Amino acid sequence: IQTQVGIIGAGPAGLTLALWLKKHGIKSVIIEGKSREYVEARVRAGLLEQNTVDIFEQLGVVDRLKKEGQEHHGVYLSFNGERVRVPFGDLTGGRNITIYGQQEVVKDLTNAWLEGGETLLFEAPASKIVDFDTQNPKIYFEQNGEEGILECDFVAACDGFHGIGRKTLPKDVYKEFTVTYPFSWLGILAYVGPSTDELIYAYHERGFALHSMRSDKVSRLYIQVSNDDSVENWSDEEIWNELAIRLGTSGWELKRGPIFEKSITPMRSYFIDNMQSGRLFLAGDAAHIVPPTGGKGLNLAIADVKHLVDGLVDHYHNKNEEGLKNYSKIALKRIWRAQDFSNFMTTLFHKSDEHGSFTYQLQKAKFDYIKTSKAYATTIAENYVGLPF
Ligand code: FAD
C-alpha cells in the first residue's frame, strides 16, 4: 500500500489526523492493531475541551455530539464536604467543556473516515517502522497472518502509550520524564441519572472522588484506591457507600444504580522532550501520559494533531519545512502546561498524606483561596476548559 502519511493507531489522535489531512487534500491510511469492536467499546475519557469540540466541528463530525453530548458551564470543587462552583463563562470569556464519551468520539470519527471511502485496516498491528531517516519510510504490519508494507512520505505514530512509535524513536534523541503517583482510580459506569448537573471533584479524608456522567441515564464516577487494589475487592454497594461519603455535602443525595463497568487505572505523568526523528512523528499518548484528574489526556492528543497537521500542510502546500521541524517544540509548550495543570489537580484533590498533615494544610489553603480569589479561580477555569491555541 502507498500513501502520503502512514498513520499507526485508530484512537482519537490517528483518526482526527486522518480526517484533518483529508480536508487539506493530503492522503493517509490508518492501520490499527485491534478489532473495530474492541476499539469502539474501550471505555476511557469523557471530557472534551472547547478546542477539541471546535476541531470536530470543523471536521464535520459533531452531529451526534451536539445531540448527545452535554455542554457544561462550570464545575464543582469539594473539600471535606464543602462545595464551591467555578463558573467558566465569566472567567474564560464564554469557553466551555462538553461531556461525551471517548468511545463515542472514536465511533463518530471512524464512521466519517470509512463513509468517505478511505482505508483503515483493523486487526493489523504494525511490527516495525523503517527508513524514517529517508524520504521513503515504511511501516511493516501483519494482517491475517501475512506481512504487509505501508509505504509513505511520513509516519505518524498515534499508537498510544504501548505502541511501537516511541520504541522506534532513537534513544539518543530524547529524554524521558516519569512520575508515578501512589494511588489509582477505580472507575465505574452505572445505569443511573447523574446526581449533579455539573462534574464534582472532591477531596475527602478517605480519598478523592469524581462524579461525571455520560447521559441522562448513565453516570461515570471514580474513587481513589491504592495501587495494589483490584476491582474484585469492591462490591457495588461498597463503591456507592464510598462515593456517597466522599462526594457528600449537606442536603445532597447520591443516586445509585446498577454498575455495568468497573476498572482500575494507575496514575502517571510521563513525557519525552522530543517527539520526532527524521520523518517519524509521535502524537498523543504515544508521547505523553497525564494523570486523568482534569481530563487532559484526550484533548492533548488532539492538540498534538493540530500542530502536526499545520506542519504537514506547510510541507505539502507551502513548501515550508519550519512547522514540521518545530513540531515537538510547539507541541511541548502545551504538553508542559497540561502536565502542570494535571499534576496540580491531582495533588490538590487526592489524599497523599495524613489528613491534617503539612501537605493536607497546603491542599486546604489552595481550596480556601479558590473560594476567595477570582484570579485563582480564573487560572483553574482557563486551564480546565483548555487554553486557546
Ligand atoms: P489511544 O486512544 O491509546 O489510541 C492508540 C491506538 O493505537 C489504539 O487503538 C491501539 O490499539 C493502537 N495501537 C497500539 N499499538 C499499535 C500497533 N503496533 N499497530 C497498530 N495499532 C496500534 N483521559 C482523560 O482525559 N480522562 C480519563 O478518564 C481517562 N481515562 C483513561 C483510562 C484508561 C484505561 C486509559 C488507558 C486512558 C485514559 N485516559 C483518560 C487517557 C485518554 O483516554 C488518552 O489520552 C487518549 O486515548 C489518547 O488518544 P490516542 O489516540 O493518543 O491514543
Ligand code: DHB
Ligand atoms: C471524566 C474523566 C476525567 O478524568 C475528568 O477529569 C473528568 C471527566 C470522565 O470520564 O467523564
